[in-house]
Amino acid sequence: MRTLYISLISEFYKSRKTLALWAAILLPVIICGLITFGFYSSSERIIAFHYPPMILWANYSGAALGVMGFLIMPFYVIFMAFSVNNIEHKNDTWKMLFAQPLNKFSIYAAKYLYAVFMIFICLLLFASLTFAFGHLLQVLVPKYNFSQYNPLHILINSYAKLFLSSLGILSLQFIMSLFWSDFLKPMGIGFIGAIMGIIIVNVGWKYAYFIPYSLPTLALRITKVNKGANPLEFPVFTQEIWTSLIYAAILFIVGYFIVTRKSIK
Amino acid sequence: MPSFTIETVGLNFNFGQQVILKNLSLQVPKGSIYGFLGPNGAGKTTTIKILLNLLKSPSDQVFIFGKEINSNRIDILKQVGALVEQPAIYGHLSGKENLINRCLLLRIHKSKADEMLALVGLTDAANKKSSQYSLGMKQRLGIALALISDPELLLLDEPTNGLDPNGIIEIRNLMMELTAKYNKTILVSSHLLSEIERTATHVGIINHGQLLFQGTIQELQLLNKPLLEIEVDQVESAGALILENGYEIMAQTKSKISIPYASAAESGIVNTLLIKNGFTVTSLSMQKKDLENLFLDITKTD
Structure with a gap:
């Protein structure tokens, strides 16, 4: 446990000054900032629709969730999996890392957990900024009715689903990035996978939940369907979340065997 | 106490069909500077990687501090510092940050980083991005990283590669000081005998994965x-x-x-x-x- 902890601390230390760390912070700040700016600058037009508070929140948070879930999230996960391994490929430091008196599993698990943690931070920021900026809009444009509804539950549930549904992609991409030192292979496969995932969900294939790349889209789609009926009651642990978690667990273990057999040439 | 810091017993190693090491029996005495010599591609780096357990050796063939390497990996590595091929440095971090990162991993106090920078003469460049270091500076940072845990055994793979004559002399003096003052054991590989004949107390000569000579430098001269x-x-x-x-x-x-x-x-x-x-x-x-x-x-x- 102690080795895992120090390996994790080291991962954070190493990644400071890298894009991987800053992307987790900048991405939500920029996207939520832009959406908020949009709602601020065209407030009169939006107010004219006289949305009930819940629908206003849904439109507002859905803008970030939509962009995030369909497009940015898969790519962000692919990029995180790449960058956490690339830091060792690029500097040729795998051999140094594995020559330290540290348990090999801890080194591997720390890298994986770091990526999970960064994705978590990124999504937590998305949820918090959506909430905070919504209330900021209320202050700036008092005619909005954001304050009449508490979207916290729905935000937490949606982002929790998005987070859990992306772990399958993370594990898969993590193995690819561990295996290949170049940028193109994992990014190329990930890119095609993500696009394919979206298409498969949109054509409504019955077994879409078997494709890890489809899971974030699938998770959010079901959220939306349920939202109309009873927005507070939609379950987090649905079929695609379980599939994602099973993929994540299996591929995480497979990745460990790849690491232990990885010859440091 | 075992008499040899490193001992390999009839070590064989293959990459697939290709035989890399044949019946290699290294004996590195405690407190020695062991010059591990051989032309490029003779199997020196492979041997060093096996000594670090980066490549897995057959069991009961490699002993360090008298312990079998595969079953005592962590215990052994705690006492070993290494520089393999080019120094492994995070280019986006400064020299000092590279050392602090190692301190974190090895649970050493961060003040040791400054001490090491002074030892290898990088104090002035401590906060410079290490990707901007010259080859010689990188090599020195690599040695500082290897020394930071105050290891009993140092494995240096061609440490003077790319260094100017001054740098070579500095490293030579550092190695002599480490063995004389602190009774460390150093295994240093090279493809040039002239480079280590002045520092090495023992020599092993390897070619095509076989040990052709092993003994003290005096024994080599007698030949x-x-x-x-x-x-x-x-x-x-x-x-x-x-x-x-x-x-x-x-x-x-x-x-x-x-x-x-x-x-x-x-x-x-x-x-x-x-x-x-x-x-x-x-x-x-x-x-x-x-x-x-x-x-x-x-x-x-x-």
Whole structure:
């Protein structure tokens, strides 16, 4: 446990000054900032629709969730999996890392957990900024009715689903990035996978939940369907979340065997 | 206490079908500077990677501090510092940050980073991005990283690669200080004998994965027997006469014959023998190969 902890601390230390760390912070700040700016600058037009508070929140948070879930999230996960391994490929430091008196599993698990943690931070920021900026809009444009509804539950549930549904992609991409030192292979496969995932969900294939790349889209789609009926009651642990978690667990273990057999040439 | 810090017992290692190490039996005594010599591709780096358990050796063939490596990996690595091939440095971090990162991993106090920077003379460049370091500075940072945990054993793979003469001398002095003052053991690989003959106390020469010589540097010098080189006419018949008189011919060219050198008096006897039999001896001299040529000879055998 102690080795895992120090390996994790080291991962954070190493990644400071890298894009991987800053992307987790900048991405939500920029996207939520832009959406908020949009709602601020065209407030009169939006107010004219006289949305009930819940629908206003849904439109507002859905803008970030939509962009995030369909497009940015898969790519962000692919990029995180790449960058956490690339830091060792690029500097040729795998051999140094594995020559330290540290348990090999801890080194591997720390890298994986770091990526999970960064994705978590990124999504937590998305949820918090959506909430905070919504209330900021209320202050700036008092005619909005954001304050009449508490979207916290729905935000937490949606982002929790998005987070859990992306772990399958993370594990898969993590193995690819561990295996290949170049940028193109994992990014190329990930890119095609993500696009394919979206298409498969949109054509409504019955077994879409078997494709890890489809899971974030699938998770959010079901959220939306349920939202109309009873927005507070939609379950987090649905079929695609379980599939994602099973993929994540299996591929995480497979990745460990790849690491232990990885010859440091 | 085991007498050898590193001992490999008939170590064999293959990459698939390709045999890399054959029956390698290294014996590195405690407190020595062991020069591990061999041409490029002889198996030096592979051996060092096996000693770090980066490549898995067959069980019961590699012992460090008397312990089997596969079953005592972490215990052994706690006492080992290494520099393998190019130094492994995070280019986006400064020299100091690289050292602090290592302190974090090894649970060492961060103040050790400054101490190490001073030791290898990088204090002024401590906060510079290490990707902007010169090759020599990177190499020195690599050595600082290897030394930071104050290890008993240092494995240095071609540490003077790319260094200027000053840098080479600095590293040489550092190695001597570490063994003399702190009784560390150092295994240093090189493809140039001249580079380590002044520092090494022991030498192992490897080629095609086989250990061709192992012993102290004095033992290596003893191998280096002097020759008597005789420049004479009618080389063929002169050679025959020398053989008839019970001498051994080590080498023969169109104008010269080389036999083992015994003493000045013995050389005189050979000279008299040739002249009495009507040969003209134009020169007679004792030749001793330098160690560099000896090394080339040893590694040239097949």
